[in-house]
Amino acid sequence: MERTSNLRIESSDQLLTPRELLSELPATEEHLQTVEEGRKQIEDILSGRDNRLLGVIGPCSIHDPVMGLEYAAKLKELADEVRDSIYLVMRVYFEKPRTKLGWRGLILDPHLNGSNDIQEGLRQARKLLLDITAMGIPAGSEMLDPIVPQFIDDLLSWGAIGARTTESQTHREMSSGLSMPIGFKNGTDGSVSTAVNAMTSSRHPHSFIGIDEDGKTCILRTKGNDMGHLILRGGKNGPNYYRDHVESAGSQLREAGLIDKIMIDCSHSNSGKNHERQHIVLEDLVRQRLNGVHEVMGFMIESNHFSGKQAIPEDISQLKYGVSITDACIGWDETKSILHKSAEMLRSGKLSLQR
Template sequence: MSVAQTENLNIATVDHMPSPEEIKARVPLSDRAAATVLAGRKALADILEGRDKRLFVVVGPCSIHDPVAGLDYARRLKALADEVSDTMLLVMRVYFEKPRTSTGWKGFINDPFMDDSFRIDVGMEKARRFLLDVCEIGLPTGTEALDPNAPQYYGDLVTWTAIGARTSESQTHREMASGLSTPVGFKNATDGDLEVAINAIISAAHPHSFLGINGQGQSAILRTRGNRHGHVVLRGGGGRPNYDTVSVSLAEQALAKAKLPVNIVVDCSHANSWKKPELQPLVMKDVIHQIREGNRSVVGLMIESNLEAGNQAIPADLSQLKYGCSVTDACVGWDTTVDMIRSAHGVLRDALARRERA
């Protein structure tokens, strides 16, 4: 009597994926890149622990799809970062993985050629190469951790990590965050619920043991120490923004009640701007005004920005893609980005001198 097949009934193929060690050998960490990462992480820790009064600003494309345009953006951002370094630490937003509500392009790692070939092996190596190039420019990077195995491939090149609104409630992502080497921002849920993010911060601060992979790509039990630099990211939700003074005050109270550091990052995009990029400057202006008026809890901001404003659909003929324009969420353009950062810099120079952290 033959044994009935009971597994892999919906698996079409199983393709080889290089191990993290193989990818790192092809794209090794350089001394300059390592120095950028370590300096960025230390600066973030100092901001979160109140030793550094500056804000950190995670700014960049909604997603990376063209490394050439991405590096063009990075070089411009590095010059701007140097200009405002006395008030802000600029971290380039480098997002390779895109969680989709239903369907759509899943990002540069998953489908680097944007043709549904899903060459994840190629995408992972290209993503690591891009992060290395940005770090060698001297610019720290921030990304969203979605696939639990991905940090093994490029986590050594990341300065700040976000856990998205869809995954802050996920035990898998809380466990992963507990072992990441970066500070981690947990976004409130898509319905606006802040408790999800607060519980995630508490969970990730504790040690965990979970199933993952090691450098050789083998299944392994990962045992973590816990991440003490978790913080909340307000991104709006449930049909309303949550960057206003009242919402920030309520977030402060919730963090204090949970006996957590009162560190808040405001995402100027997503529900806080009703996904209208032209509203992001107004959100940022409002938050900077709160700081000028005495707010002590806001430590960072997020901006979705690209070389060109707006977004575009992915055409069948990829040669028709508009250079430097998002293929996912719409972004503010470069000129607007510069205006936002410089305007904030002008206000913060005086405001931060008077600011005392809680």
């Protein structure tokens, strides 16, 4: 019989099961308490019971777990200093969607050399989340591969669906079953309706094919996720974080019967893909809050130990410490400065934020 399937599959390797990884790297009561408290605080902000801003902040992507943990220690101290007005969640992104080609993230390629040691990537990702939550810091990540959540979602307090996947039926179904609040970014073209449709879909029950904790193919039946919310990240026509954009998006959300709380992504098209402009976006959204724009509930900032970005060198030992290998980030000194100034504005009601 002529062979008709797997003609372009070079090989297949058996992957460890979610149950095996969770048994190897188990979550303790301490870890789970951080996760649950983080989810509750975020849900309170989304529902209006907590009037603080939600800040999701951290490296564009994690490529060095040691460096990520050292960043978390800094963030913990900062979170405690601003917690009266801003609730901070660490951005811990392990997967990167690419427009064409490029490094796909720690889970897919932990050695940064194209070897795609996914087993090791999953282990490193879960271990880092355990270390971060043990410090009392809630973590958030983008949900890209629909299988990966089975390995790490018990350690996440918040999740995001990116601009490239908001329109994906697979990701809408997945989101309907995830246990944490999920932010949906507007489409890469700037379309808010794409995210509104995704939120509407994900708040309803779905049935789809997935895997269980033993790695067996199964039918997953979900309850629906009513904690979906919009993230404005700009689009092909430029930024969409200004007051008229926010109020228009809020109207669309209310018309659809959805939560009208909106997070602003200070990076990507809202900053013109210039990391040095993220502070401008942050200032504007804080001003909006102080001027009574109730829809603004939070922000995202790409931040690392040091500013800028770097290409992955052939000799990995030549990587600069604390510098992003994906999107450019602001450095820690600026991060700390603008967060403190934003918190002070929120405390005092002042409409002035200088770098």
